[in-house]
Structures are given as structure tokens and as C-alpha cells.
Amino acid sequence: MSLSRNDVAKVGLLARLALSDADLDTMTRELSTIVGFVGQLEQIDTADVAPLAHPLDTQNVFRADVPKPSLTTAEALQSAPRHDGECFLVPAVLGDTGAA
Amino acid sequence: MQPSDMSAVDLVTAVRQGDLTALRATEAFLERIERLDGQINAFLAVDREGALRTAAAVDAKRKAGKPLGPLAGLPVAVKDALCTSDLPTTCASKMLAGFRPPYDAEVVARLRAADAVIVGKTNMDEFAMGGSNENSAFGPVHNPWDLTRAPGGSSGGSAACVAADMAPVAIGSDTGGSIRQPAGLCGITGLKPTYGRVSRRGLVAFASSLDQIGPMARSAADCALMLETIAGHDPGDATSLDLPVPAYGSDLERPLEGVRIGRVPAHFGAGLDPEVAHAVEEAFAAFRAAGATIIDIDMPHADAGVATYYLVAPCEASSNLARYDGAHYGHRAEPGKGHRAEPGQGHRAEPGGAPASGGGFESSLVEMYCRSRAEGFGPEVKRRIMLGTYALSAGYYDAYYAKALKVRRLIRQDYLDAFEKVDLIGGPVSATAAFKLGEKSGDPLAMYLVDLYTVCTNLAGVGGISFPCGFTKGGLPIGFQLQAPALAEPLLLRATDRYQHLTDWHRRRPAIAARPR
Numbered sequence: 001m002s003l004s005r006n007d008v009a010k011v012g013l014l015a016r017l018a019l020s021d022a023d024l025d026t027m028t029r030e031l032s033t034i035v036g037f038v039g040q041l042e043q044i045d046t047a048d049v050a051p052l053a054h055p056l057d058t059q060n061v062f063r064a065d066v067p068k069p070s071l072t073t074a075e076a077l078q079s080a081p082r083h084d085g086e087c088f089l090v091p092a093v094l095g096d097t098g099a100a
Numbered sequence: 101m102q103p104s105d106m107s108a109v110d111l112v113t114a115v116r117q118g119d120l121t122a123l124r125a126t127e128a129f130l131e132r133i134e135r136l137d138g139q140i141n142a143f144l145a146v147d148r149e150g151a152l153r154t155a156a157a158v159d160a161k162r163k164a165g166k167p168l169g170p171l172a173g174l175p176v177a178v179k180d181a182l183c184t185s186d187l188p189t190t191c192a193s194k195m196l197a198g199f200r201p202p203y204d205a206e207v208v209a210r211l212r213a214a215d216a217v218i219v220g221k222t223n224m225d226e227f228a229m230g231g232s233n234e235n236s237a238f239g240p241v242h243n244p245w246d247l248t249r250a251p252g253g254s255s256g257g258s259a260a261c262v263a264a265d266m267a268p269v270a271i272g273s274d275t276g277g278s279i280r281q282p283a284g285l286c287g288i289t290g291l292k293p294t295y296g297r298v299s300r301r302g303l304v305a306f307a308s309s310l311d312q313i314g315p316m317a318r319s320a321a322d323c324a325l326m327l328e329t330i331a332g333h334d335p336g337d338a339t340s341l342d343l344p345v346p347a348y349g350s351d352l353e354r355p356l357e358g359v360r361i362g363r364v365p366a367h368f369g370a371g372l373d374p375e376v377a378h379a380v381e382e383a384f385a386a387f388r389a390a391g392a393t394i395i396d397i398d399m400p401h402a403d404a405g406v407a408t409y410y411l412v413a414p415c416e417a418s419s420n421l422a423r424y425d426g427a428h429y430g431h432r433a434e435p436g437k438g439h440r441a442e443p444g445q446g447h448r449a450e451p452g453g454a455p456a457s458g459g460g461f462e463s464s465l466v467e468m469y470c471r472s473r474a475e476g477f478g479p480e481v482k483r484r485i486m487l488g489t490y491a492l493s494a495g496y497y498d499a500y501y502a503k504a505l506k507v508r509r510l511i512r513q514d515y516l517d518a519f520e521k522v523d524l525i526g527g528p529v530s531a532t533a534a535f536k537l538g539e540k541s542g543d544p545l546a547m548y549l550v551d552l553y554t555v556c557t558n559l560a561g562v563g564g565i566s567f568p569c570g571f572t573k574g575g576l577p578i579g580f581q582l583q584a585p586a587l588a589e590p591l592l593l594r595a596t597d598r599y600q601h602l603t604d605w606h607r608r609r610p611a612i613a614a615r616p617r
Contacts, residue, residue: 008486015418015489016425016466017482018474027486033545034487038407041503044510051505052512054309054339055295055561061338075202079429090427091464 002032103128108174108268108322115173122155122173126217129175133266140242142261144180145187146220154217169215171329177267179258180221181228183302184208191304192236193226195430195476205302206334207313214329222257226478228278228306230254231550234541235480244610245576249534252282258316259286265613269317269326275310276409277554280566283316284529284579287568290316291323294586295561296341299334307416310558319606320596324348346590352597357391362522364399373532379570379578380528390598397518401510402556409555410548411491411504418488426472433471512560525583528553529566533576557583565592568605
């Protein structure tokens, strides 16, 4: 299984990873090797086998629907790269002003 | 006897009886960290002041006649993947450089409540992804047995600090072997408990259906002491098992008569180093001498373990690591401040079309995400995020992720079938002793194959332990692994403890740990 440079660029966008041209070359080569390796599973007969996403058989785990203490705003913001004391600040999504 | 030569069990006993102060015990290990860690790099943060303060508080508590916790005065090193509210938590990543969590991981909270003394945070592969510790953004750990070799990974700092007597015990985490493999390569004892046995709340998530926290120490008895404190139900982790915690240390001495240990002939294939094979066979002989029966068994899907793991784990990682977005915490790229990564063609709004504003990104927000992540993550983390994203993407999900989950069920069924015939499964933990730093770092796939003997344990969700069973002619430790059915930690610890009463491999210390004259 070999991935194209375009495949890898598309995955980079989905994964929100900026890739330089050199990164794209390396990543295309390495991912092709690894995808080729994991592709060996194709040879295993899994007809009638149900997927196993999790080793435990536990289903949904609920707790009582009562309020409990949680992080304060200040604690939640303490490691934020940018905030205004109330909210996380990020670049504008609409109207690309380059602010924040 | 110097405190740094004492077992964890003896240390807590001595502190409780007043034969040793917590302060003196803590100072002894801090002194060794100061003297040795410049060469080993096992610690990312050492909390000298905090440790001495905690130790003094333990001594004051004892003096005042107040009850002491079960780990009172015991110095503990904690892998930097666990959140600590008073120490940075970086996961050995630039992404989290300087990050200060707002709360303690459940395991850390339990250690503090037990009056343990946290001495520092240990080095690791970035976000626990790797088997050599070379993926740390803060430099590799050096194996105390040979400083030119890797300690294994990802809990390499935890393994190395125990091997060099810089801490009597450490906390590690194991997603595909990250406790057992470095324990094996550093000549210590490391336990990966059953999935759900120990709360993962506050463990930085890598692959949530596989991650499990466990103890690393110089013996099974010391691991048992630690597990009693860290195991147990936590409502803050929905996967934590709501079951009583046995007194792990109380049943270690029962002989192994009647215990059946499985041996998998396929483990002894061409890739296994002959010296490792020899030591592992000798260990089976020792178990036989201790009363156990050795039975050859087949694990028909074990060969597919690494391929299955390298789909399941990266898929889960790609989702878990989506949280590092430069907005809430962690590294954020600053526009116009010398980005190392420039956008490739994938970042145009429409591939092949005209670039969107913001230098090829569809918006400045997306640019901030993409550049923050490109700058903050190292190469192996990026590789796994990309692999997982690819395997989960439209058109490939069924061929890769769904297929891997089906094979995962077959692998778990192998264990269920095997445990009808045997009580434990034994074998090598790694195909070779510690390899040279740099030997495999240029070849991602070669590094993945290091996990051959350990990944299936996590895929099946059962427990495993590794401990030294010999040394190579070159003086490097060789590890033996035992695996057990879910929740059979008492048997894993007992079998290992019985072995450690017959042999002294676990008592050997590297030359670097010898006291200066």
C-alpha cells in the first residue's frame, strides 16, 4: 500500500498539522511503509467476528445527576496561551482580521 | 544499611517503627539524584523542596502520634504523564512545556494521601509514544547499565531511576508495553495491572482503551505494596473497576505447587536473541523447580499483535491529541514569529485551487491550530496522529480501524482460550537486551517491532509483569514476562515473588549505582 503526497497532504489538513514540503516527502515515505505493514491484517479471516473496541464489558456508567464542584474559571484559564479573564481568545473565525 | 539500598517494604517499616526518619530517607535518594542524574537524565523535574517539606511533615505526624499512611516517608518518582498540581506536567513534549495542571491525577492524590514523598517527574517518550525514550523533547534517558544504550520506553525515566537507586519505586504507564519493556531492559520489576484496575483520571490520555498505570520497583513485594495504594475504584474514571482491592502483599509466600504456566513455542522464533532465549528457558526451569507446571500453548493470533496495536493505538491517539489546539493550554504558535513548518498544499482551502487568505490556510484560526501542533509535537507523535487520522478517514475506516478491532477480538479470545488451560503465560518481554541509543531511531517500523511480546496484553486488557531473569555476557539485564487473566494480580505478584526468592537477578545493581568510596 503506497500513499500519494496528495493523500498525505489531505490527512495533514484533517489532523490539523502544518506540513512543510520536506515533511510531506518524509511522511509520505514513512506512512506508506507503516500502512503496508499494518495492511497484513487483511489476510486474517474475520468473517463473523464482531469488533472489540474496548477490553471491558461495561456499558454506560452513570453517576447521580447532582452538581459537584468543578474547576473555577481562573483555574480553567490558568494555562491558556491567551484569555481575557472570562474566555479563551483565539484568532477571529469570521472576518479574517488577524486579531488575537 | 543505607536508605537507598533498602526495599520499599523495609523503608516504610523503618519509618513507621521510628528506625529511620522520612527526612533522612528522602535526603538519601535526593543526594543520589543530584549525583547521578546528570549522566542518566531520568528526571524532567526534581522537587527537592517539596519532597523535604512532605518528609518533614510525615516525621512531625509520627512524632505527634498521628496515624501514618501505608507509604509514609517512601520516596516515589512519577512519570511525567500524570498530572501534578504542584509540578509541571509535560509528557516530555514541547507542546506542554511549563504546563501546570489544575488538579492532581487520582494516582498522585492517592500517593499523597498515603503519605508518600513525591521526589520528581520522570522522563519518557513524548506522550508515551515510543520504546526507547529517544522521543523525549528533553533528551533521551541513558540506561544505567550502559549509558550508550536506551533504557526502553516509554516509561524509561521511571525504569532508569529505580535501576540506579535514585528512587525505590516509580509510577509508570503502559499502553503497549511501556512499563514492562523498560523494566526488562533496566533490570527492574514492572507491573501492568488489568485494564481498569487503577484509575487513569489525570493520566494524559494516549490510547484510552489500552492505557493503564502501574508500579515499577526493585521487586514484586515492593510492586505489591504500591499497587495496594494506587488500585481501586474512582468515580472520576468511567473505566475504573468497582471491585475490592486485595491485600496484594499478604499472599506472596504461598508456594507455586499446582500453578500452570503456559509457554508459547512461537515466542522462540528467529528474531529472539539466543542469550535472551537461554535466560528465559532457565527461568521456566526455575519456575518448574518452584513447583509450577510448564505447559506449551498456542496463541494463534499473536503474530498480528503489532499490526493491530499500530492501528488501534494511533487511531485513539489521533482523537485524544486533538485537544492540543493552542487555545486552551499548551503551545500556541505566534503569527510572524519564525515558524519552522510552512504550509504544504493540503492547507489550501481547495487542493489545487487558489490559496485562501492567511498564507494557504482556510482561516487564521486553522492556521493557528496547524502551526501550533506542527511546532509543539515531535516527529513520532506526528507520525502516529497522521496514521490514526488516515486509518479513521472516509474510505479507509473499514479496511483499517474496523478490521483491527475484529482482530483485537480474536487476540483476546486467544487469551480466554489459553487461560482455560493455564494460570499464567510466561515468555520474553523483549527480543533483545537494551539496544544502542540511535540504533533504531531512524526506522519507525523497526522500533514498533520492539513491542512484539507486550502489545497483546493491552489489546486483551489483562495484566502482565516483567522482571530480570539473567544477564547477557555483556552485562545487560534480560527480562521475563508473566501474563495473567484479568484481575489475577495476586498470582502475578506471588509467582514473581517466589521466583525472586529463588534467584538474585533482581538484587544486582549497575556499576553506576555503586556507592563512591
